[in-house]
Amino acid sequence: MIIGVPKEIKNHEYRVGMVPASVRELINHGHEVIVETNAGIGIGFSDQDYIDAGAKIINQASDVFAQAEMIVKVKEPQAVERAMLREGQVLFTYLHLAPDLPQTEDLIKSKAICIAYETVTDDFGGLPLLAPMSEVAGRMSIQAGAQALEKSNAGRGMLLGGVPGVEPAKVVIIGGGMVGNNAAQMAVGMGADVVVLDRNTNVLRKLDAQFGNKIKAIYSTADALEKHVLAADLVIGGVLIPGAAAPKLVTKEHIKNMKPGSAIVDVAIDQGGCIETSKATTHAEPTYIVDDVVHYCVANMPGAVPRTSTFALNNATLPYILQIANKGHVQALLDNKHLLNGLNVIDGQITCRSVAENLGFDYVDPAVALIN
Ligand SMILES: NC(=O)C1=CN([C@@H]2O[C@H](COP(=O)(O)OP(=O)(O)OC[C@H]3O[C@@H](n4cnc5c(N)ncnc54)[C@H](O)[C@@H]3O)[C@@H](O)[C@H]2O)C=CC1
Ligand SMILES: CC(=O)C(=O)O
Numbered sequence: 001m002i003i004g005v006p007k008e009i010k011n012h013e014y015r016v017g018m019v020p021a022s023v024r025e026l027i028n029h030g031h032e033v034i035v036e037t038n039a040g041i042g043i044g045f046s047d048q049d050y051i052d053a054g055a056k057i058i059n060q061a062s063d064v065f066a067q068a069e070m071i072v073k074v075k076e077p078q079a080v081e082r083a084m085l086r087e088g089q090v091l092f093t094y095l096h097l098a099p100d101l102p103q104t105e106d107l108i109k110s111k112a113i114c115i116a117y118e119t120v121t122d123d124f125g126g127l128p129l130l131a132p133m134s135e136v137a138g139r140m141s142i143q144a145g146a147q148a149l150e151k152s153n154a155g156r157g158m159l160l161g162g163v164p165g166v167e168p169a170k171v172v173i174i175g176g177g178m179v180g181n182n183a184a185q186m187a188v189g190m191g192a193d194v195v196v197l198d199r200n201t202n203v204l205r206k207l208d209a210q211f212g213n214k215i216k217a218i219y220s221t222a223d224a225l226e227k228h229v230l231a232a233d234l235v236i237g238g239v240l241i242p243g244a245a246a247p248k249l250v251t252k253e254h255i256k257n258m259k260p261g262s263a264i265v266d267v268a269i270d271q272g273g274c275i276e277t278s279k280a281t282t283h284a285e286p287t288y289i290v291d292d293v294v295h296y297c298v299a300n301m302p303g304a305v306p307r308t309s310t311f312a313l314n315n316a317t318l319p320y321i322l323q324i325a326n327k328g329h330v331q332a333l334l335d336n337k338h339l340l341n342g343l344n345v346i347d348g349q350i351t352c353r354s355v356a357e358n359l360g361f362d363y364v365d366p367a368v369a370l371i372n
């Protein structure tokens with residue numbers, strides 16, 4: 001198979017779909033890999049590194065899209081990239097379609113086979129291709145929140161851990177999954193007063209076993225959420241209903257009644273955000289203020305630490321890239337029900353139930369869509 005790796009074009013996005021070591025694996029399996037010039041430059045990989053791994057360097061993204069049978073990316077295709085997709089071509093990347101009607105419409109039109117990293121599942125109820133980036137974003141959320149609380153960024157002027165004799169900041173983390181757990185690790189490490197809310201009691205038990213009395217793991221009712229958010233200095237939004245638009249758990253009213261200079265980091269913004277006043281921002285201008293509350297809502301947070309993130313992502317994606325390349329997409333998807341859960345759009349049909357329900361499209365069973 002010919003696998004194409006274009007250079008990412010989203011604002012301040014320096015990750016790349018494949019590192020040279022992954023290219024070498026594909027070459028060893030008899031595939032051809034074409035890489036857009038400078039695709040890896042942001043994380044220190046030159047064109048020569050890719051050539052040494054066996055790739056061919058291509059000068060224009062349009063030629064990568066024209067020649068490749070499968071495109072491997074990181075971020076959802078931007079409008080100019082969507083226009084280059086074609087019928088029968090495989091696209092393997094993050095998509096986050098539920099809050100993104102224009103992208104969904106373009107992918108339907110393209111008739112390409114669009115497999116989303118974030119809805120691929122595993123045997124343990126996890127999301128193995130989302131997990132590594134949730135680890136990164138969860139850890140980063142506390143750094144971003146700590147900065148947002150600084151006075152020069154319009155924050156309350158608080159140090160997360162306080163100092164002897166002065167109280168630490170109260171960090172409230174909504175969602176105790178991969179993002180929430182990693183955020184809690186960093187917030188505890190910095191000495192903050194940490195509350196994690198989740199509505200899955202098994203998640204709360206896991207947090208309790210892991211952190212003991214260093215955090216408070218609280219069942220997330222509307223009542224508990226309101227009480228803790230209104231008392232918070234920093235709120236982290238890390239909830240997920242896989243594939244679906246995030247529920248708006250923190251309302252405009254909550255934001256109005258939060259302490260002036262408090263901050264929110266809505267990590268769930270890539271699924272539309274779990275805070276009513278959130279709108280996606282970029283690394284170029286990551287924050288804005290609503291009712292004196294600093295909002296950080298960057299939809300590609302791991303893009304800020306692209307070297308760590310690219311390696312972590314590639315470790316997870318490589319086995320699936322190899323399955324698709326070795327077997328072709330039809331057999332690979334039929335053989336692996338977890339990869340099949342990643343199929344969101346094929347031949348103009350929506351095969352992810354939560355995306356179809358959120359955006360009002362008909363849902364087609366992915367196994368049925370594949371063999372038709
Ligand atoms: N902005 C960015 O750059 C990035 C964003 N993300 C996003 O972060 C979000 C969280 O991802 P993960 O932690 O991997 O998901 P996860 O599935 O590991 O955890 C989500 C948690 O939310 C909980 N939850 C769901 N509904 C809830 C509710 N109403 N109240 C309280 N808890 C609730 C679930 O029980 C689960 O424990 C996703 O939207 C993901 O796409 C992930 C990586 C990077
Ligand atoms: C998951 C995601 O949206 C990202 O890593 O950018």
Ligand SMILES: [Mg+2]
Pocket residue numbers: 255256257258259260291292293
């Ligand atoms: Mg206020």
